[in-house]
Amino acid sequence: MASNPTLPTEVPGLRVTNVSKTFHGATRPVFQNIDFTLGRSGRLAVLGRNGQGKSTLIKMLGGILPVTEGEIAWSMSSSWPIGFGGGFQGSLSGLDNIRFLARLYNRNYSNTLERVDAFAELGRSLRLPVKHYSSGMRARLAFGLSLAIEFDCYLIDELVAVGDARFQQKCQDELFQRRKNRAFMIASHDTSLVAHYCDRAIIIESGKCKIFEDVAEAVDIYSWLRTA
Amino acid sequence: MSGETLCVMLVPSAAGAAWREALAARATDLGWLVSDVATDPSITPGAGLVFADSHAAMLAFAPHARAVVIDTTLDDTVNFDLTVRQAAIVQRSHMLVEAEMAAKHGATVLLATRSRLEFPVLGPVERQQTERSPNGESALDSPLAVFDISTSAGRAHWHPRWFHYPEGHTGTVDRPLLDLTGRMRPVVYGPYIRLPEGRWRAELNVTVDTENSHVPLIFEWGPGPEFSRVVTTIRQAGTYAVSLEHVWEQPDAAQLRIWIQYPIFQGVLGFQGCEVNRVETTDRDQAAPH
Numbered sequence: 001m002a003s004n005p006t007l008p009t010e011v012p013g014l015r016v017t018n019v020s021k022t023f024h025g026a027t028r029p030v031f032q033n034i035d036f037t038l039g040r041s042g043r044l045a046v047l048g049r050n051g052q053g054k055s056t057l058i059k060m061l062g063g064i065l066p067v068t069e070g071e072i073a074w075s076m077s078s079s080w081p082i083g084f085g086g087g088f089q090g091s092l093s094g095l096d097n098i099r100f101l102a103r104l105y106n107r108n109y110s111n112t113l114e115r116v117d118a119f120a121e122l123g124r125s126l127r128l129p130v131k132h133y134s135s136g137m138r139a140r141l142a143f144g145l146s147l148a149i150e151f152d153c154y155l156i157d158e159l160v161a162v163g164d165a166r167f168q169q170k171c172q173d174e175l176f177q178r179r180k181n182r183a184f185m186i187a188s189h190d191t192s193l194v195a196h197y198c199d200r201a202i203i204i205e206s207g208k209c210k211i212f213e214d215v216a217e218a219v220d221i222y223s224w225l226r227t228a
Numbered sequence: 229m230s231g232e233t234l235c236v237m238l239v240p241s242a243a244g245a246a247w248r249e250a251l252a253a254r255a256t257d258l259g260w261l262v263s264d265v266a267t268d269p270s271i272t273p274g275a276g277l278v279f280a281d282s283h284a285a286m287l288a289f290a291p292h293a294r295a296v297v298i299d300t301t302l303d304d305t306v307n308f309d310l311t312v313r314q315a316a317i318v319q320r321s322h323m324l325v326e327a328e329m330a331a332k333h334g335a336t337v338l339l340a341t342r343s344r345l346e347f348p349v350l351g352p353v354e355r356q357q358t359e360r361s362p363n364g365e366s367a368l369d370s371p372l373a374v375f376d377i378s379t380s381a382g383r384a385h386w387h388p389r390w391f392h393y394p395e396g397h398t399g400t401v402d403r404p405l406l407d408l409t410g411r412m413r414p415v416v417y418g419p420y421i422r423l424p425e426g427r428w429r430a431e432l433n434v435t436v437d438t439e440n441s442h443v444p445l446i447f448e449w450g451p452g453p454e455f456s457r458v459v460t461t462i463r464q465a466g467t468y469a470v471s472l473e474h475v476w477e478q479p480d481a482a483q484l485r486i487w488i489q490y491p492i493f494q495g496v497l498g499f500q501g502c503e504v505n506r507v508e509t510t511d512r513d514q515a516a517p518h
Binding site for chain 1: 409410411439440441442490491492493494
């Protein structure tokens, strides 16, 4: 059953208050009055059919899109939306992008490079301009960087879209096993992944957003929405 | 001891104790013994005035020596606790079913609300006045009015307060509103009032706010595990009338249930209770299209 989104016993690392989004020129909002909190080890799924605004919400939380109304207040560090292809300077090489982000987040470059390369397995391709990367290579670089820099909360937009099956498993191990005490929000169509790893879920549908404390219930509802 | 006998079933009511006293006093005046099947199951006909609590216990007496005193109001349910009142209604419906069965087998039916009644064999008996409970309902408002032989002829309104809402409700007790978000589940059920055998119809109006979606509902009406069912998907917000009929092969608790057919994201149901009425075969035949 949809319920009050506030967890009284936990100081939230993220508080979303009355957030609405309407794109420029659009007559109807993508969604309205979203309210929820996320604890510092909360695992929140974002479910919704195509076009309902899952990725928009993740991008707003990642600071890539502005909110139209309301407030997003972070009190923990958050990643950029993983699975999202943007964020790199295309004319720079992978190495230069790593150097840039290491400096931006005040991390040691050599250490960061070592960790990114170990995870992304891009090897000599890191010397090529990122604009020549395939979408899978960009995703590996983005995911590797987010893991190397380390965040309190990971924003994931459709994990299954990143790389091949072996790489997806690697991503899941890194995120859900090695960082099991971190917070994350994952927008996904993969109901088994959501049911396995998340402890709450949001469904966005027809401009409305409801939060469910029972993930299995949310998955049931979402599964029926998909077939409707 | 005159050898004459009368078996009386008193359905619990505000006047029940007064009738019991008056009947016992009258029988004693006539020199009859007074006994109760509940405390002495071995009582046999010819034992004077006998109080019984079931149709089966009355069968041992001649039809002309049987009387039931019924009350379909809730005047004596002075407890304001809803759960207690619900339980009292269900228990009373059991007795009213017994009384109706006794009436079918020849027992004289008398109304407890009157202060003077003409009993078979025993003659006229007058009871002492009793005070009406402030929360008592009129005979027509009572969910037990289906048993009323004097006014509504087998019809009653079952108010929303007599039903159960497993997840609670918003709105008011007269117009509960139910958030349908969630899994397949019953959102309204009850009230388990016992009905006699026969064909019974439940007519209800519900308001549905689909919230620009669709609301798949199942309406069920019947006793025990047997139900008549309407399965529908509502796509437009509005007020909808639903009518269900079911044949009770034997007396049993009536259940009206409203289910969500499969998990849904949104929707609000407004429930207004239901009208219950006994359907005579001839009524149904007339209503059938030709």
